[in-house]
Amino acid sequence: MNYCSHCGSSQLHKKQPKEDTHTRIVCGQCAQVHYRNPTIICGCIIEQDDKVALCLRAIEPQKNTWTIPAGYLEFGESTELAAQREALEETGMAVEICELYSVFNVQHMHQVYIIYRAQFVQKTQEMGSESSAVKWFTEHTLPFEQLSYPAIKTMLLRHSKERKTGCFSLYQGDASAGRITGLHPN
Numbered sequence: 185m186n187y188c189s190h191c192g193s194s195q196l197h198k199k200q201p202k203e204d205t206h207t208r209i210v211c212g213q214c215a216q217v218h219y220r221n222p223t224i225i226c227g228c229i230i231e232q233d234d235k236v237a238l239c240l241r242a243i244e245p246q247k248n249t250w251t252i253p254a255g256y257l258e259f260g261e262s263t264e265l266a267a268q269r270e271a272l273e274e275t276g277m278a279v280e281i282c283e284l285y286s287v288f289n290v291q292h293m294h295q296v297y298i299i300y301r302a303q304f305v306q307k308t309q310e311m312g313s314e315s316s317a318v319k320w321f322t323e324h325t326l327p328f329e330q331l332s333y334p335a336i337k338t339m340l341l342r343h344s345k346e347r348k349t350g351c352f353s354l355y356q357g358d359a360s361a362g363r364i365t366g367l368h369p370n
Contacts, residue, residue, distance in 0.1 A: 188213065188218070189218070190214055191213055191214040193211050193212065193214065195213045196209050196210070196212065197209070198210075208220075220294075222289075222294045222295055223256055223296075224266075224295070224297075225257070225296070225298070226256075226263045226264075226270060226299075227254020227255070227267055227270055227271075227298075228254075228271055228279060228301065229285060229299065229300070229302065229339070229343055230253070230275065230279055230302050230303075230304050231301060231304065232320065234322055234323070235320040235322050236340070236343070237277065237304065237318055237320055237321075238319060238321055238326075239251055239252070239311070239315040239317070239318050240318070241315065241332060242313060242314055242315055243313075246332040246333065248330075249331060249332040250327045250330050250331050250332065251331065251332035251333070251336055252299070252340075253270045253271045253274035253275050254267070254270055254297070254299070255269075255273070255274070263298045264300065267279075267281060267298070267299075267302065268281060272308065273314070274314050274318075275315065275318045276310050276311045276312070276318070277304055277305070277307055277308070277318075278307075278308045279303060279304060279305055280305050281300050281301075281302050282300065282301040282302055283352065284298070284299075284300055285299050285301045285343070285355070286298075286299040286339055286356075288335060288357050288358055288362060289357070297359075323344040323347070326340055326344070328340075328341075333359070334360065335360070342355065353365065353366060
């Protein structure tokens, strides 16, 4: 940050504001505190019968790897609507949100992921430019060696096991460790 977004001043300093717990960028002219907060990523595991839909990433990071449709939460948007929008943009599929499935932190990237289970409704448009392919996978055909991130692999492995019983859990934690709570029937 080179200029204060409040007054335009270049008098920016890093300091810990009174009654704050973190060092922030503070404007020396107008005293505006500039907060940097994690971004929220919303997505979903799209289900149809015994399959899930994955996107082949057409962009970096992790170009040419498979993942679930997910992306940034927009201002004024609920997390459910963001997950539906990302599914539509990246796969061309309209989906119905079933339930919250995973909430996890990726601290080194300053992100929080909110992932839902979603049911395929219909294909309504072509996939967007962020995907080079969209494909349905069964438990036995999931491309575990070609997934974009380890957290996606962990989530899809858990999802495959839980689909067999119809009892889904909520995962909370970070990308590598956390806890599973609330097993409940579909």
